[in-house]
Amino acid sequence: MSSTQLTSVADLPAVEDFITFDDFSRDFVEAARELRGREGTDFLRGPMNSLVVLRNKDARTLAANPALGNVPADIVLWMATEADLGSGPVTKPDPEQTEGYGRFLQNQVFTTNPPLHQPYRNLLVRQLMPRNILRFAPAAARLAQELVEECAGRDRTDFSREFAGRFVTRFWAEQLGLSSNQAAHVQHLMEEMSLTFLLTRTPEQSQRLFSAATIYMDVVGEAVQKAWSDGGNALLDDMAAELATIDMEGKPQDIGSLVASNFFDGFHTIGVAIENVVFRMLSDETAPEQVRADPALVTNAFYEGTRLDSPLMLSQRLTLQDVEYNGVLVPAGTPVVMMWASANRDPEVFDDPDSYRLTRPIQHGATFGGGAHLCPGRNVARMLTETAVTALTAPDVDIALAGDDHAWAAHTMMRQLTALPVTIRRVNR
Template structure:
């Protein structure tokens, strides 16, 4: 008997036959919901003959496959500076405009591939293991309470900027030896760096993004070098020691550049996760009441909130060599587009996938990737979010959504709200 030859990616059903680019990218959660009803396959052919991965089992398998690597910095740089992003030709910026952005990409763990990737990743992962982040908890608790006290002095606050953003940046600034003023500056820069996730940008937005990244790399890099030079920061000392042992081409420039490039997710994505999780919890009054009564349920709230509203909805990877997967031939160099917004709402894995269930078992979520690409900061993200939730759901606090139309940023790889007005009041027990 002759075996059936694998189907090339080029012969898979095309995404463009189901959606235009704008329809698909405007809101990936809505697009994923539509695809469940309209597509009979888990794998589609996307733009530039990319492989679009939708179902949970495929996303988990390919995310953990060592032959599927990170999208290299030079490709991401080209995409941001020269590629047509969907809104017309992009004017190529001058090299001096993009130097900081290039430095940001090239020093990230998330753009490195073997043989550099694993030892590079270990520099972060070793310091962010559960036992190593436990000493971070008291600072997080103090900051969460501090921000609650600030909120109590106001009629209402924007939870996005006045709690979550401040919480994340103040926390990591404290760990990295940065001043409160530097933390405030970094938080402001996050607004400009958010533009890196947009699939369509105007020339003005691109200029703002490049400027913001450049300033961020300088501010954080210099602060970290200063703190490391003092010799009393254990976190920086340990990472710098590991970095000094690394002798592979393409290794990060120095401890300041390494930290700036790789702790962006700490300053930015942790805040997005907290907003999304809390928004989902506040929107379900029964679940909110239960968490206030049973603080141990904050873990359930974290997992269910990040499942439904994964901060990163889509990520792009690259086939490092020829791969045959589930009867599909994926040539080396094929972009692999992981649609986490679809995988985390897969009805084959999650009953009532669009509904919020606080008691849902933790089932194969793909929020933090998998295998060699499992997010090294996932434990810290969970700890920080759960500490904030525990503070915000204390029995003597009443936090409520303000009647408001909640808008998700469109055409973005990130799932984040433009604002989230809430009221915070002290109540008697």
Template sequence: MNDHLDIANLPSLAEAGFSGGRDNFREFCRTIFRINEPRFLRNDQNQLVVFRHEDLQAFGTAPQIGNLPIGKLYPARFASDGSPARGPGSGVADVISSQVFTFNPPLHGPARQILIDWLGPKQIAALEKVGRQAAHAVLDRIQHSSPLDFVSAIAERLTISFWSSLLHLTDSETETIGACTREMTRLFRLGRNADDLQALDLAFAEYARILDDVATRRLAAKDPDLTAIAEKLAALRSDDDPFAVGVAPKSVGQLLAGNLVDGFHTTALATANTFCVLARDPNAMTQVRNSPQLAAKAIAEALRIEPPIILLKRYALEDFTYRGKTIPAGSIVTMLWAAGNYDPSVFPDPERFDINRLHAGLTTFGKGIHICPGRHLGVMLIRVLLDVFLEKDIEVELSGDRVTWIPRHMVNQLSAMPAIVKRRTG
């Protein structure tokens, strides 16, 4: 007979040395992977934490483990009958409720496919031209050899410029969405306070308003991509169930707002992380300059070392029996995705940059049917920026040890990356 996993009596993340954020993440991995036990951990809410590579793979691909529904993610947003309720955080929930990361079957598959048909791997070649133009525009406006913050001056500007061009944002909309995106960083804080929620509600409401205006304007102009999205949304059939299946977006603007949070925010931090790794390793950029065909491997390895996401939460749709223990339906599961990339049983000497490392099994973007649908676009933007750096023969030089990371965070985000971008002299 299978026993229920006794989650409440597992060692805690805090006891294992992890309090969130990148700063103590590596030490946590060094400690936890020295021994074979414990198999699992718990967080301060007595929710299961999965961190070993083998287990992340198993949970990530199990059909019993789905996304955390919006009604569970923001329980105060919906009454017990599923009707909307207002309160702190409701503005955020309004937007996130249209995100595929909160959908489960039967809504998840068809809604996810709408995004893939727009931003998936088959569309990358057409989107690359927009990305390359954005990269040139960003680098053409910087002053070479002058100190700058790579995060705000290059990584954030690249993503904002790309989406501005793709969605035909006005200059005012571009500026406002950039400010909203910076406020979104509060969303990933562990232990958000009332000030955070108030600021987030305001930022998300303004962000959603702009994308709704943009969608209305572009549909009136018969934009082919958004018209196709509108037709597929109209054919989407799902009864709203915020506590299990999800809430289907009712307009193109809602779908854009919900699913471009990562496009605006997380893509920028992934770009900064990649260049931080390459700038810190004395041989990394040299290898890419000498062999540009290694760029894809360099990006994969950089994002293994500094992945954009540290942890995300999943949800047991059904009882899930694993290694002789049952995780009950309704359990919230914290997936410590970043730790999978540091499991030395799969990636030996995990803190070392190795451009020739085999990257099968990376957990950078999750696993299974819920893997990040925008990962191909995000990597493309990083790659074209790297290409333009090589074409212009410029390099990034970090300003000493002043690179800092945001503490107690769900994402692996730089707070500042002081650097000098300059043309090479030899």
């Protein structure tokens, strides 16, 4: 097909031709369901002439396309501090306020492009491969059991903060050389840094985000640097040694910056995944007992829970060159928004896609991206989630939802509940 026959992104129907930006951003799962029900919505034009992709096959294909790179840190910072994303003008903060947030973005593998991206990504992937994360499994199991014991018998447990958040921060603190007090501090900082996922923020929220990012980069970076200097931490030793072999502009200056920037998802997003998987399992009256009776279903619980409620509901790439795909010309420099909230519920791929089926055949959805951008932490996310679910469905443990008011946070890229109260008890069966 010649370029003269292609439809440009600028000529595609706009998202706001079908739904207001406010409704679109309030709940991406509901918005995607509505958009998929309309004709001509496979590809849409979004804010800043972005390409919005809804269908599973398209999201998976484009996610693996090497011509789609990451959005560079300076553009992400501009979007966070200056871009008008739909709610009115944004006041540009003082550069000193955003210095820490800028460091956080600059050192992430998720903001790098060739030639640095692949060797930098490989550094993380090698440490988090299935055979390597086996060394972490005993610590994860022990921490999950400790948290069950801490929560058992309480009238009510805030699962997000008192189990999932504590579990992941304590786990990574042990692996990376942080103290228990530093782990608790990081968990608090994660709540503030989650503001980065809001589509619109007040000036006060932005200030909280930028302040938390600065403190986080200092606390984690300095603790990791000290743990590495003290010696005896194989994970840090391996990453620091490989970092030293990368001779390219833009790489992190030290192991502390590398870990702080790239393990944010470990401290934060994996906790959201655990919360979502457990919520979906508890929302089905039969699922906890099924998992308890057949521990092999723990894996199904992870995939089905993250399919329905992927922690990150969308991700954005940037075309590094002109791309032609399915009759659409996507010029170089175009943002491409892949809607996992839609792709993972695509009826062309998943039968009765909005239902929770613990015994659904496992289909690796688009939750973790693909190709050169396949999430480096996907294996450890699964291991930690399955470890938590295993502990919570042990024969002598009972966990249940407390109340029925479970609302999803609005106007955010994260699929996260505003609260998840549960009861956890030791029982004799």
